[in-house]
Amino acid sequence: MTAHPTGTREEWLAARLALLVEEKALTRRSDELARKRQALPWVKIDKDYRFDTEQGVATLADLFGGRSQLLVYHFMFGPDYRAGCPSCSNIADGFEGFVAHLAQHDVSLLAVSRAPLARLLEYRQRMGWTFPWASSHGTAFNYDFNVSFTEAQQRSGELEYNFRQEGRAVGQSPAPAAVVETAACCGTDVPTFSRDRPGMSSFVRDGDAIYHCYSTYARGLDVLWGLFQWLDRAPLGRNELGNWWRRHDEYDD
Incomplete structure (x- = not known):
């Protein structure tokens, strides 16, 4: 010490x-x-998004579950991942218990990812979670909310994340070791892994109209990542070199 x-x-x-x-x-x-x-200001949603859910094909309105407010966690789990992102999994460990409480306050909370629904539900079972998880596989939803990108966008570097242009194509410089390690633990390579990013978005229903209200990404998710709120109050703080955390079923002890 x-x-x-x-x-x-x-x-x-x-x-x-x-x-x-x-x-x-x-x-x-x-x-x-x-x-x-x-x-x-709220921005009206004009697209007819469709999702695969445990209840069948659902619209964005269906995801509200009869409530007026919807919080979506954009969970990094692309179609070619073999397992969900460990950082997103850590955040999900935290919000798993909030779903029931938010539902009593007119707010629905769920995760949305591009992987097929069956793979999402299999991973959810492994993690012991119960929160609703919808698949946006084959739709524009993730792309429209700037949490997924095409191979063409990656090659050109013309992609927007966290409200700014990245300006650098994937592969122009070596990826950080932590990104390489995380991609590998998701069963994929860095370019494939990097086509999805984390974020959260909120929506509201006003009659039959649905509006996008807010989105945040990257370090904007810190306050939703309960682990680090606790660590910031521990004697040594975050005290970290690289991504030390794992999925909760992967620690040696």
Whole structure:
């Protein structure tokens, strides 16, 4: 363990109270951002998206499950993956328990991925999850919400993720070791793995109309990744080199 300052209880309390002032300011700022997030203009959905679900073919309206609000986690599980992304799996471990609570607050939460439904459900069973999972296989849904990309987009580097143009074609430089490792544990190569990205999007129903309200990607998902919220409060913080986490059934102990 690295050397760390020590002190008396009185010194700790003084430092903690000073930090509390900053934490309260951050909380108020977070509340303000939440209000601004909810004030974003809604964009009407004009496409007739179709999904494969356990109940059969479903429309986007069907995914609401009779509620007025819908939260979609864009889970990285492409058609050629043999298993879901371990990072997305870690996030899903966290939100698995929220589904029932959100349903009591007029909000449906589910995951959507491009892999065929049977493969998604098989993986869900392996992970011990119960949240609804829909397949957008063969549809434009993932592409329209900038979480999936074509091979042509990859080759040209003309793809948009996290509200900016990537500007670099896959293969122009070696992929980071963590990406190579993660692609391999999903049973695929880096270009195939990278055609899907993580994100979340929210939608609302107003009568028969459906509107897209919000999307976030990349580090914008940090606050939804419960593991790191706990680690940020642990004595050594994230304290990480590379992707140390695994699917919950893959740890040695």
